[in-house]
Amino acid sequence: MAVAVVLLLLCILLGGTYIIGLKLQLRSLNRQLDKRLREHSREPLSLELIDRDLSALAGYMNRCLQAEEKLRIDALRGEKRFREMISNISHDLRTPLTAIKGYQQLVERGGLTPGQLEKLRIAQNHAGHLGRLIEQLFEYSYLLTAGPQGAPVRFSLSSLVTECLADAVEAFEAQGLALTLHAPSPVNVQADPEMTARIIRNLIANALAHSAGDVKVKVAVEVEGQALLSFRNPLAPGAAPQPERLFERFYTADEARSARFSGLGLHIVKLLAEQMGGSTGAAVTQGRLEVWVKLPQAKAQE
Numbered sequence: 001m002a003v004a005v006v007l008l009l010l011c012i013l014l015g016g017t018y019i020i021g022l023k024l025q026l027r028s029l030n031r032q033l034d035k036r037l038r039e040h041s042r043e044p045l046s047l048e049l050i051d052r053d054l055s056a057l058a059g060y061m062n063r064c065l066q067a068e069e070k071l072r073i074d075a076l077r078g079e080k081r082f083r084e085m086i087s088n089i090s091h092d093l094r095t096p097l098t099a100i101k102g103y104q105q106l107v108e109r110g111g112l113t114p115g116q117l118e119k120l121r122i123a124q125n126h127a128g129h130l131g132r133l134i135e136q137l138f139e140y141s142y143l144l145t146a147g148p149q150g151a152p153v154r155f156s157l158s159s160l161v162t163e164c165l166a167d168a169v170e171a172f173e174a175q176g177l178a179l180t181l182h183a184p185s186p187v188n189v190q191a192d193p194e195m196t197a198r199i200i201r202n203l204i205a206n207a208l209a210h211s212a213g214d215v216k217v218k219v220a221v222e223v224e225g226q227a228l229l230s231f232r233n234p235l236a237p238g239a240a241p242q243p244e245r246l247f248e249r250f251y252t253a254d255e256a257r258s259a260r261f262s263g264l265g266l267h268i269v270k271l272l273a274e275q276m277g278g279s280t281g282a283a284v285t286q287g288r289l290e291v292w293v294k295l296p297q298a299k300a301q302e
Contacts, residue, residue, distance in 0.1 A: 022054065025054055026054075029045060029058065029061075032045050032046070033045070036065075042069060044062045044065070044066075045058045045061055045062050045065070046058070083141065086137065086140065086141040087141035089137065090134060090137040090138040090140075090141050091138070093134045093137075094134060094138070097127065097130060097131055097134060100127055101124075101127055101131070104120060104123060104124055104127065107120060108120060136264050136265065136268070137264065139198075139264075139268060140264045140267070140268055140271075143268065143271050143272070143275075151192055152190050152191050152192055152276065152277075152296075153190070153191075153192070153193065154188055154189075154190055154298040155188065155189065155191075155193050155196075155298075156186055156187070156188055157187045157188065157189045157191075157196065157219055157227050157229065157295065158183045158185075158186050158187045158219050159186075160193065160196060160197060160200065161181065161183070161200055161217065161219050161229060162181065162183070164197060164200040164201060164204060165179060165181060165200075165204070165217065168201075168204045168208070171204075171208055172208065172215065175208060175211075177208070177211055177213070177214060177215055178214040178215070179214070179215050179217070180214065180215070180216045180217065181217045181218075181219070182216065182217065182218045182219070182220075183218070183219040183220070184220070185221075187219050187220065187221055187227050187297070188227075188297065188298040189227045189295045189296060189297055189298055190295075190296045190297070190298040190299070191276045191277075191278070191295045191296065192276060195272045195275070195276060196272075196276070196295065198268070198272060199229075199269050199272050199273060199293055200229070202265045202266065202268055202269045203229070203231050203269060203291060203293070204231075205265055206231070206265050206266060206291065207231050207233050210233070210235070210236075210239075210241075210289070211233035211234065212233070212234045212235055212236040212237075212239070213233060213234035214233070214234075215231060215232070215233045216231075216232045216233070217229075217230070217231055217232075218230045218232070221297060222294060222297075225296075225297050226278070226279075226294040226295065226296065226297055227294065227295045227296070227297045228292055228293075228294055229292065229293045229294075229295070230290055230291065230292035230293075231290070231291050231292075232288055232289070232290040232291075233288065233289060234287055234288050234289075235284070235287055235288065235289050241284065241289060243281075243282040243283050243284050243289075244282075246266050246282045246291065247266045247267055247269070247270040247280055247282070248267060249264065249267045250264065250267075266280075266282075266291065269293060273293050273294070273295065276295060276296070277295075277296050278293060278294050278295040278296065279293075279294045280292070280293050280294075281294075
């Protein structure tokens with residue numbers, strides 16, 4: 001009887017030791033995984049050979065992590081090749097377009113009939129539109145390759161928005177669109193003025209291209225200390241843009257008009273805003289599209 005009790009206690013002791021060893025190994029796995037996440041480490045997981053099944057699990061996990069790392073590296077290489085391709089295309093398109101515009105100017109001086117002049121004007125409009133698309137593509141490739149270049153300073157977002165809208169009044173009037181700015185109080189931000197101006201101009205271009213009615217612009221201060229710039233406009237009947245995709249690269253809400261728009265305007269807005277520590281968003285409510293940008297609000301001057 002005494003021998004049986006001793007054997008039982010010994011089994012319990014060995015079993016408890018084994019369970020404790022397994023728990024320690026699991027804790028070690030958790031610590032190693034946590035370290036990989038926190039420090040972006042690529043070290044493989046390691047375990048002492050206390051249990052064959054647990055060691056096999058660690059081996060499978062290592063193989064999965066290696067496969068994930070390979071996919072990540074392949075994606076980075078693919079993105080790099082894509083950036084180089086975009087940069088090369090934007091450069092290559094500029095030269096022939098410049099030649100086309102030059103020959104159009106020569107033809108215009110050649111004493112054309114009114115009908116020929118009208119056809120030339122149409123060709124020039126298309127060339128101008130193509131030039132704007134190429135410039136947008138060039139700007140996008142520059143942002144991808146150059147990275148953040150701005151120097152954040154304190155300036156008035158309200159004033160900059162007012163100036164950019166004033167420059168665009170004629171374009172809005174040409175399309176029969178009324179423009180309303182709501183900026184009840186001065187709003188100052190800590191950002192790069194040139195990058196912010198590019199954001200505003202792209203938002204203006206987006207409103208001009210897709211608005212089916214009057215455009216309302218708002219500049220305000222959010223509760224969380226962020227400066228808000230929003231453009232709100234009615235959508236054309238049947239238009240159904242996906243707000244969660246509006247800032248995606250090359251996304252165009254209207255497939256029928258996709259040949260006229262690169263789908264890069266709002267994506268560039270997103271890139272610029274994020275480079276300055278801001279964010280972007282969009283929503284569709286009651287047939288109206290609202291697109292907004294949030295930038296860091298400047299601290300009050302002492």
